[in-house]
Amino acid sequence: MQIIAAILAGIIFGLGIMISGMASPAKVLNFFDIAGTWDPSLAFVMGGALITTLIGYRLVFLRSQPLSADKFYLPTHSAIDTKLIVGASIFGIGWGIAGFCPGGAIPVIGTGMFEVLIFMAGLIAAILATRLLQAR
Amino acid sequence: MATTFTPYASLIGVVLIGFSAIILMLFLGRIAGVTGILAGMLLPGSPADWLWRAAFIAGMIAAPTIATMANIPTQPIQVPVEAPAIAVGCAIVGVGVTLGAGCTSGHGVCGLARLSARSLTATLIFMATTAITVYVIRHIVGG
Numbered sequence: 001m002q003i004i005a006a007i008l009a010g011i012i013f014g015l016g017i018m019i020s021g022m023a024s025p026a027k028v029l030n031f032f033d034i035a036g037t038w039d040p041s042l043a044f045v046m047g048g049a050l051i052t053t054l055i056g057y058r059l060v061f062l063r064s065q066p067l068s069a070d071k072f073y074l075p076t077h078s079a080i081d082t083k084l085i086v087g088a089s090i091f092g093i094g095w096g097i098a099g100f101c102p103g104g105a106i107p108v109i110g111t112g113m114f115e116v117l118i119f120m121a122g123l124i125a126a127i128l129a130t131r132l133l134q135a136r
Numbered sequence: 137m138a139t140t141f142t143p144y145a146s147l148i149g150v151v152l153i154g155f156s157a158i159i160l161m162l163f164l165g166r167i168a169g170v171t172g173i174l175a176g177m178l179l180p181g182s183p184a185d186w187l188w189r190a191a192f193i194a195g196m197i198a199a200p201t202i203a204t205m206a207n208i209p210t211q212p213i214q215v216p217v218e219a220p221a222i223a224v225g226c227a228i229v230g231v232g233v234t235l236g237a238g239c240t241s242g243h244g245v246c247g248l249a250r251l252s253a254r255s256l257t258a259t260l261i262f263m264a265t266t267a268i269t270v271y272v273i274r275h276i277v278g279g
Contacts, residue, residue: 005163006188010195011202013156013168013241018203018210020149022240026214027139032263032270039139041146046244046259048147052154053249057161066165073165074250077237080257087236088243092262094232095240096269098225099217102233103170103241106193108213110200115215119226126230127175134234 001068014107020044023108025099025115032096137216145211157246164188169242170196171233236262 021027021041030039065071095101100108100119108116157168166173166188173189180186203210217225233239236258238247243262247255 002164002184002188003191005159006191007195009156009159009163009168010192011199012152012159012195013170013192014196014199015203015208016149016152016154016156017196018149018199019152019208020146021139021142021211022149022153024139024211024213024215026137026216027211029216029270029274030137030139032267033274034267035271036274037138039141041139041142044143044146044150046150046248048150049154049157049245050248052151053157053245056154056158057249060158060162063162066161067163069163069165071165072161073167075167075237075247075252075254078252078254080254083235084237084254084258085261087232087234088258088261089232089265091229091232091236091239092265092267093269094225094228094230095262096225096266096273097217098222098229099215100222100226101170101229101240102174103239106170106174106196107199110197111213113213113215115217115219115222118219118222122223122226123230124174124178126227127171127234128178130231130234131175131179 005068013103014110016049017104017107022101022104025104028101028104029096029099137214139214142211145209153241153245154249157241157249160192161246167242167246168192169238169246171239172237172242175234232262 017023030037031042105119160166160168177189243255243258
């Protein structure tokens with residue numbers, strides 16, 4: 001059941017990315033390019049996804065545990081520390097350069113587009129390298 | 137490169153992203169944060185932990201094919217960025233999302249939906265640095 005739910009959630013997530021335009025770096029970069037070729041479509045991404053999830057989570061959390069897991073695995077960190085601020089700042093710089101973010105890029109792998117394969121290879125290498133350095 | 141304003145398609149798409157996050161929380165009790173799911177798949181804790189992550193990622197990758205088969209209209213994917221810039225950008229993204237423990241989905245959707253102050257901080261910061269980076273590249277360096 002876990003696997004079926006996870007595949008279904010992945011498909012729906014990927015469809016959402018493809019339908020909304022989050023998969024397209026041109027659209028993502030134009031969302032941020034208020035001074036140039038601005039395309040505000042993705043304002044709906046933050047707003048629409050947030051409101052849907054906000055309501056849905058409220059209902060889900062009425063339960064004491066998930067349907068097919070022993071507990072809710074929620075992040076336990078609550079500190080707003082330097083690492084969070086530096087990490088988020090760095091992420092934004094990379095997103096502004098490449099136009100792909102991890103969630104936007106993974107569904108594009110399914111189209112076989114060359115640029116996304118470069119992005120994913122570098123992303124995975126950088127995640128692993130950062131984790132290794134952190135573990136030292 | 138100009139793109140078309142697509143409020144309805146974008147709204148439908150993102151409501152689906154919200155549904156996906158709700159399904160993952162309802163059944164598995166997990167945050168639909170793509171960075172966290174991917175990183176946990178690369179460095180898995182246990183076989184069962186790896187399997188649901190791999191299933192989610194596989195579903196994401198299958199989505200374009202399913203959209204084509206089911207005639208679901210999707211936005212064209214246009215990449216106005218040269219390969220070397222993508223190579224630099226993805227490395228920076230990888231470092232940032234690992235240190236910041238999340239990206240657009242984990243902080244920007246799931247974290248905000250949990251009313252997490254950490255996620256709100258992260259989201260405001262990365263939205264700002266992305267906008268600044270795009271401005272610098274397009275209007276200062278490239279302008």
